[in-house]
Amino acid sequence: MNLGDSVGVLRGVGPKKIQALNKLGVNTIEDLLTFYPFRYNDIAVKNLEEINSQEKVTLKGIVASEPVLVRFGRKKSRLNFKLLINHDVIGVTFFNQPWISKQVTTGQELAVYGKYDALRQSLSGIKIISRKTNDFVGVYRSSKDIKESIIKQLVKQAYDEYNSYIKDVVPESIRIKYRLENRKQMIHDIHFPSTKKEADLARRSAIFDEFFSFEAGLQLLKRDNHKNMGLRIKYNNEKLKEFIKGLPFELTKAQKRVVNEICADMLSPNHMNRLLQGDVGSGKTIIAAIAMYATVTAGFQAVLMAPTEILAQQHAEKLANLFEQYGISVALMTSSSLSRVKVKRELLKHLKNGDIDIVIGTHAVIQDNIEFHNLGLAITDEQHRFGVNQRRILRKKGVNPEILAMTATPIPRTLAITTYGEMDVSIIDELPKGRQPVKTSWVKKKQVKNVFEFVKRQLELGTQAYIISPLVEESELLDLQNAEEVFEKAKEYFGSEKVALLHGKMDANEKEQAMQAFKNKEVSILVSTTVIEVGVDVPNATVMIILDADRFGLAQLHQLRGRVGRGSKESYCILVADPKSEYGKERMKIMTETNDGFLISQKDLELRGPGEVLGKKQSGLPEFKVGDPVVNLNILQVAQEEAHNVVFSPNFETKEENFELIKYLNRQFAQEEIID
Structure with a gap:
């Protein structure tokens, strides 16, 4: 017997x-034991004086009338009787539970759990409480295929039969430090608490237990990654200094700090696995350029993978111009550039024999037939846009x-800890000189003419x-502005040319023509969908109008706003929306109050949840059972710190207090990467 046994043994x-x-995510005994209640019902008997109206409570009294059962068709019914509590008479009604009439006898003492209506002095009954029932009971997720009562029985059976196999994952020294229950007690008290206080302590212990074990897995990945031998890219320091000195602007202090962190990683014998975070327009691309230049001076090739063709083309154009005087060759690889057989054949040949130093591309760079001569540095831009497998293939x-x-999507500390906990993180927390905050306002749709x-x-x-516009074509289902309709209106108002x-x-080709016409100032207005959300750089653009702005997430609105304000001129972002909910209005207000991407991303996280902010499929976010990374951020931070200390301590594997943690990690993550 062990906790990995299938629930089928019960x-x-x-x-x-x-x-x-299985559909509820319960496959093993361990899954069942950690299938925690999502809330509790307090069914302790209350006095009428201490009850709020519409509160769910248990009332105990003497049945003062014969139960009257009225049926409405085959399935619907109503059961009425009166309950005498001291000197008060309370009317009790049960809907669609006719069998309860057999449990009600005039003159008997009865405890009924239900919702109390103080105005009518009545109780809408939910169930009869037996004397054997605990006063504080858990409520579990269930489904049409399996009732909650069955889940409760199975949890009890699993605990009774397997509790001796429950071992502590969190080392004893940490449990004592933070006053946490041992795992066996924690699991018992979270499922079968006697009081709210007992349940709260067990839940707090469970949250730490869950965060700690997850973070320990990430820290193990990080430690093993540090142990891996890196390429030790011995770049030419003098050439690199000259390159940086030759840039048409001076790096900010934050950029200099990040360059030093990346260069130290390259020279280190350990493998670099670093996340570079920076707000919109903070200058991440030039950091990537410096890293790629350093890589090439050491005799290696570099690749940068971008999420869209527009962004890849823009990067390739900028970097080719930047590197031209240094004799560094840059190639663009997208589905379009590789579509012609002859061009593709030449590109692949020059890449394989080392004639191409730097490749800029989309997911096309990870095709099977693309081979590098000596790849030293792989960069992903807007990395959360790529799926786990795409990033893994690039590494290979x-x-x-x-x-x-x-990433230009500033990730709050909450998500950085849970999503990229195995990576070293660099943050550019300073904008280049001369960049002004974009003035943001919110207007109603009826004011579009003024806009x-x-x-x-x-x-x-x-x-x-x-x-x-949020849509390309007109939609019958959604009453939203669409790009083609807006395009026609804009031509009428501003002139088609x-x-x-x-x-x-x-x-x-059509995208490229439209983008080039805008860049070259051949047209003054670009009507677009969110295809321009990431990275598009036209310094002369100073106004960003976002129609149906309430249809976008905060982080996405911030990305779109970042397309203006890239020059020295004052810039404006105007959000056009008629949000109906307070939630929608709150989001519009946040955008008008701050240009801080990290603050916006944190607000987005609080309002929408982590999966929505990063995209559930790409984010690699864990599905925590009891802990909430946003609500329980303090516990998460402490758990990460303690997990790091444990995993990076000398002789981690040989310390007795870590044995159960190591077994747990092997059991949990043997068949999968914790996070990519």
């Missing part, structure tokens, strides 16, 4: 129940290349504007 659990439990294009992941008037005045000053259209359904 009495009364056949194939149908196994299937129903070389022999343990150094890894640098970049267009404002745009017209801005265009007369020689600047340009974006107009963003001044407006271009860009959206994801256009082919690569």
